[in-house]
Amino acid sequence: MTMSELEDFSKRIHERLASIQRMLDLSIIDLPQNKLKKLGQELFAIEGILDESEKYVNRQRDQLQHLKTLEKSSQKYLEDLRHLQDNIPEHLPQKKNQVNVSEPVKAYINTEDTQSRQPEKIKKVCKGYIKEMDFITIPEYESIPQYMKGRVSYDQLNSAVRCINASLSSKYKILHQPMKTLNNRSRKLHQRFKEQETKDTKGQFFIVEADICEFTETKVDKRFQGILNMLRHCQRLKELRGGGITRYVLL
Template identity: 60%
Template sequence: MSELEQISQHVHSRISSLKLLLDLSLTDVSQSKMKKLGQEIFAVDRLLEEFEKCVERQREQLRSLKDLEESFQKNLEDVTHMKENIPSHMPKREGPAQGRELGVKPSEAADVQPLQQEQVKKSSRSFIREMDFITVLEFDSIPQYMRGRVSYEQLNATVQSINTAVTAKYKILHQPVKTLNNQSRKLQQRFKEQETKHTKGQFFVVEEDIREFTQMKVDKRFQGILNMLRHCQRLKELRGGGLTRYLLL
């Protein structure tokens, strides 16, 4: 039984006693009965005050519960929105810094350093850089006039296509010539001829690579998307020799 219910029963009990005393007083009014009647009235008055305080506490609890319900409802709406709008592409998490691999003690570093250097040389020849996907915050930061009707998913689909072209191109570049067929040898030669002193150590593609290795149309819309990627600092242009090279940042 709640506090409010207990006080309510007590008040009703006191009122019943008071009614009984009043009924008795109609037949025989004595000094003792009047005193008892006054005590009962005073007790009922104090109970009513306590009852009012209890009602106010209950109201305050009700307001707190309503605030809690509103907060819970808002959190539920936020979680539901997040669940229904999970980005199809998430930023990649960078791996551990070189030379800080787990399980290698400082005393063992000198022993493994020559082996690591050899592995780095081998991996550097096979490593192919990819463009990071655009985050939702980055997409929202792009001016509306630049975005036009391009959606978040369409922008990252272009990122995926560029990564596909970069991977295909540099896989051919990293292979020994004797392992390539005639078509791949021609492509490798073309890739090497497109390189300049400014692209040394960089990863880039040209429009011809996009057409060669993807199904994407290289049109005005594609150029608009490239502007968005430059705005998000994913690539930059390098012109020369009649070509526009798109370097990954």
């Protein structure tokens, strides 16, 4: 009910009451029949106004209850938003960037040397690309069996992912550089990386324990081995053994 509606109700009730009061003031004398009829009409009119005002009050009460419910819901949403704001994970899954090789291929369609030139163009597009391991999502973390998870937290698991990505990045940056641009230490690492490659790792990205120790300060102990098993459970990597070396290949 708006303010103007309240003022209108008040005015109408006061007018009716004033009319009844005048009639009661004249009641000391005998009222004619038409005045008695008029008094009954005024009382009936006041009753109708009161019924109407009661409907308005009930309607306003329902609206107030609805607003209180909305207030509670809004407060809950606000608390949830604040909780999200205060607990934003350090690691958020990112959409993989896919190399679009369709355009370079189209450029050579219907030419005589299509077969020879297409691989060169694709190789140029992919040159320098280094694959990274995706961070573990909360549902994936919760799917890991408790006996395997132990006391490793969600953040600790993704810290290991970040460590592995740092090792991969450092390793393949060396592999992608021409040998003549490398210093003695990097050349020795480059040679070691090449010796660790096999026909099963061709075209894939992998690291070994020595790479983690070389490029990060992480200690590859029994606890870290357990984390690698968790990452294997989440299908982030697989193990390839050979020559006394365990290779952790990204999936």
